[in-house]
Amino acid sequence: MDSQAVPKASAAVVTPARIGVSLLFLMNGFMIGAWAPKIPEFAERLGLSESTLGLMILTFGLGSIVMMPLAGMQIARFGSSRVSKISALLLTPTLLLLTWVGGIWSGAVAIFLFGGLIGAMDVAMNANAVAVEKSMRRAIMSSCHAFWSLGGLIGSSTGGFLIDHMGVGAHAVLVTAVAALMILASWKIVFHDAPHPDEAAEGKRARLPRSPLPWLIGIMALFCMVPEGAVLDWGALYMRSELGASVTLSGLAYAAFSLTMAVMRFAGDLIRDRFGAVMTLRACVVIAIFGMLLIGFAENTSVAIAGFALAGIGISNIVPICFSAAGNLPGMAAGVGLSVVTTMGYSGILVAPSGIGFIAEHTGLASIFAGLSALLVVVLFLSSLARHADNAHH
Known part of the structure; x- marks a missing residue:
């Protein structure tokens, strides 16, 4: 073009x-x-x-x-x-x-x-x-x-x-x-x-990037996809076993999370174009932290469902911004930066849930959901890296 x-x-x-x-x-x-x-x-x-x-x-x-x-x-x-x-x-x-x-x-x-x-x-x-x-x-x-x-x-x-x-x-x-x-x-x-x-x-040489940037953005993607994987695999069980929800009600945990996530993803591009990637990411991370804490400290099912909905709003646009940033890193093929970040991010959804099950046997799921907010705090510290997502606009 x-x-x-x-x-x-x-x-x-x-x-x-x-x-x-x-x-x-x-x-x-x-x-x-x-x-x-x-x-x-x-x-x-x-x-x-x-x-x-x-x-x-x-x-x-x-x-x-x-x-x-x-x-x-x-x-x-x-x-x-x-x-x-x-x-x-x-x-x-x-x-x-x-x-x-x-x-x-x-x-x-x-x-x-x-x-x-x-x-x-x-x-x-x-x-x-x-x-x-x-x-x-x-x-x-x-x-x-x-x-x-x-x-x-x-x-x-x-x-x-x-x-x-x-x-x-x-x-x-x-x-x-x-x-x-x-x-x-x-x-x-x-x-x-x-x-x-x-x-x-670069593709023919087939080597991993030496720049720390894709790896750091990969950590951001990983640390927000571990909570996503936890909601997907453990949300319903937490609602049922620790908050005494019915089967139908416990299914609403992931439903609330996915619904707010889908709605916010359709709105996310407009928000990002208006406020920039860094500002959007920071707001999302703060909402996600609040949502995860609300899930962990919920006294009843309705508070937990509100927490799942908030977590969906927060987590919705973090990964797309990380992926945009990875594909726009200076001096790096989009596919190479993206493959590092997607591999690291998706391993969070694929590998972490089994580890969560092991820890949950000793601590219960409530403390895990609250504890996962600490990963999102790390994402907040690295949030200035999201500026690379705005390179697409220049």
Whole structure:
């Protein structure tokens, strides 16, 4: 894209490139959301105990952590649009694979591929969102993540119903077809970014960045995704076992968190364009700290649900800002900086919850939720690094 076209593009709020990358986020979230209701049947079919299912879910995480840095190197060589499209194409049939495998080893391979391709696509579509931000000269990352949340919500909320009424196989075929349609709709309009020759060389050399910046931003992403993982995996249990909530009410913990998170992500870009990335991030972190403390010190379920809702508002835009900052680091290919930050961030959601379970046996979940606010204080100390997210606008 030539530089003279950039100011013109900045006038439009919705461009084909923005729709294209938003569809990729929607599709990726939808695939993960559709997988969640399939897990009980998957475990039953392969005869997995709780601990072996735990290992399977860890294999999903390992797939992501292995493939994310590899995707970063390929983005530096070939550009994010090509890597996004190829990883999306390869991801599409993996849910069918997970539905048809019959043994533990083939199940492990399928789940490793599923996690790996979700992760690779994740890095690539985030890098593409950074490229679109640069071309439009406005923030779009938060709304992209909102579409990802929306995809997850659609996939998970319809999955159980469809499996009950159509069967596991038919649900997998339908999900695959919908995912394929989303890719088809986005194929021509995904923003094409050819890598700079220096970046391509960097991708070929395949080494980890020496600059401390991506690692520090990675710590920010990690420290706000650990609380997110804790809410996802332990929120309902905390409501039920420590606050005596009913099954229905305990489900509202994550619902309140995801709802406020999705709403704030759609609003996040406007807020960031108005106040700048650093100011937005600091406000978000303070709200998130308050939310986590409220959860931990809640005397009853309604106070806890208010805490989960506040935590969702706070955490909503921290990760998109971290990803924008990682993709705009000076003198570094977007894919390389992003692969470090996404790998570190997502390991928080994948690895931390099991550690939380171990600690919770000794301390209870209330003190864990309150204690996790300390991680967010570290994010607050590092918040000036979010200034790199505003590089997209200059």
